[in-house]
Amino acid sequence: MRMKTTYDILNALLDRYERSATGKTELSLETGNAVNMLPGAGRASGERSDGTGPEGQFPEKRLENVEKPARRIWFHFNRKNLPAYFDDTSARPKSEINESCLVLAGRGLIEIRWVKHEEGNLIEKVALNTKAVGDAYRYLGRKPRAAAASEVCALARTYSAGAPSWAASFFSCMAERLSRGESVARYFDIGDLERVELLFKAVREAAVLKDETPRRVFSQRVLGDSKAFDSVAGSLARAARDFHPAFRAGEGEGEGEREGWEQKEVLAELGLVDNPQHLFISGPLKFSVEGRVVDTEVFTPDLGLPSEMVRQMEVLEISAERVITIENLTAYYEFIKRHPGRFLTVYLGGYHNSPRRLFLTKLRGYLEAAGREVAFYHWGDIDYGGFTIFNHLRGKCGLELKPLCMDVATLRRYEQFGLPFDRAYGQRLRRLLEQEEYRLFHEVILYMLEKGIRLEQECVEVDR
Incomplete structure (x- = not known):
């Protein structure tokens, strides 16, 4: 044997x-x-x-x-x-x-x-x-769970000192759960102290990031190995979902927002990206950076702005009829090809991160100061993710945001392209019917449940 x-x-x-x-x-x-x-x-x-x-x-x-x-x-x-x-x-x-x-x-x-x-x-x-x-x-040759938990609690004490509030809450919660003999397996294995410490380092340092940072650079700088972060990325994302104020339910959002965020999107919200991200925009906008004026209409079909430029920019003029944010890249390029120059169009890349929200907030601030009214629209998939992205964007940016082609009429028109969903997905949709902040979508959600379909925006042509 x-x-x-x-x-x-x-x-x-x-x-x-x-x-x-x-x-x-x-x-x-x-x-x-x-x-x-x-x-x-x-x-x-x-x-x-x-x-x-x-x-x-x-x-x-x-x-x-x-x-x-x-x-x-x-x-x-x-x-x-x-x-x-x-x-x-x-x-x-x-x-x-x-x-x-x-x-x-x-x-x-x-x-x-x-x-x-x-x-x-x-x-x-x-x-x-x-x-x-x-x-x-x-x-x-095995370490008792009590001894391993005691070592993890000591680590939590060390990393909690001086950590930002959400990270400190995570460390404190882990120690309290261990003290009660409860499981922390959602985040880590207490028997693997080396990996626990990697995670604790990642949580603490991710909590103080101010600039977008490539994951490999972060990994090398914080964990001493360019690939070490891969082993704790999922755990960091779960910790952020549960403790970071941007994801927790009860802060102007429903539980759906937290459920909708995928690992890559959570890490991007923290500032951890595969590579430096650009904000893609198309349409009439003038802004200045360090005294130099940029006219985006000169760039065809669009222009990519690094996050550093977004932070420094001062909006000078918006002559668009509408500001439209678009969830998916293919739909974004099809839209700006069909409607050149009429709208200021912003590609979100799925869930929006802080540079994208900062850009929209600066647009809103300029329009309010100028006493102008320009409508903000969001176009996304007619599905659970599309609804939660819309709601999160509206809440985080303080915008009077309106949905574009995310209604029953659009779903009926393109019903032949609808994709089926399973029972669990339907239950998630039904939970949105119980939340007032999703009232805008209740009619289309009921139709989705009746027909058992959802619709991706790449099937839709926007005529307005």
Whole structure:
């Protein structure tokens, strides 16, 4: 038998032990001191400021007095848990597993329960000896979850100091969850301390980014390796979705906004991009940068503005009939080809990031100061993502934004190009019907649900 099978059995028992009441209690006691030392965290009643208990005992010493659970922790031998044991083509795997389990039992790590009348031949299940848990960890070369969690809490304390509020909230929440024996697997594996520290570094440094930064540059500068960021990018995006004010529900937005953001879009909102991004615009606009005037009508069919130019620009003149933001690139180029010069058209690239919103905010500010009224429209897909992008743009920029070709009439006209969606997608759409901020789209959402279709904007020709 491969030794891995024995390790798998013992590892599975320890996994269940750590999820048990005793494992969680030990975890809570072990990590409690680290959590209490986080900025703003309270202390348990009777605990002194030096982190010791009422009698001066440190948490790890109090673990010795934890009462063991009455309920045994078992690993059942069946075809699902251990298929090799029931291999009908060879008796060798079963024999070797039996021998290995006898070795573990001889070390006092497990207790074997044999099938009745099959003693010595067929194992029914094995139980972990909870009084020898420390020996089991040492046998596997595995770090106890309580010890690993304690180290993560200490890291959280270190990285929380001086971190921006959303990052500090993330660190504090992780430590608090660990102190209660709750899972943090959504973000990281506490057993992989090296990767946890990479993530904590990425969270802290991403929280203070002011300029768009290529991911590889960020990775090299912050993590010491141009590819290291790839291993924590997903975790960083999940942390930002849950803790960054730009994504949290309850700040002028519904839950749908947070659900709609994909990893790449979340990272772009933080300023982390594959490569430097340009804002593509087409139409009549004049602005100045460091005293130099730029007339965008000179550039055909459009002009790409770097984010640094957007920050420095001062709008001088807008002579367009409308300002129109467009979600997808193909639709953007088809639109400016059909309507040259009439509108000031902005390509959003899916979810808009801060430079795009800053550009729109500057346009709005100029028009308000000039006492002019120019309507702002957004054209996107007639689908869940299109609705959430519209709503997020309207809320973040403070615009009286109107939807363009995102209504029932458009869906009916191009119904033959509609794409089907599944039940889960339909449930997400139904949730938008419960939110007042999506009232503009309730009629078209009801039609989508009736027909079971959504529509991508590339199918649509805008005639107005």
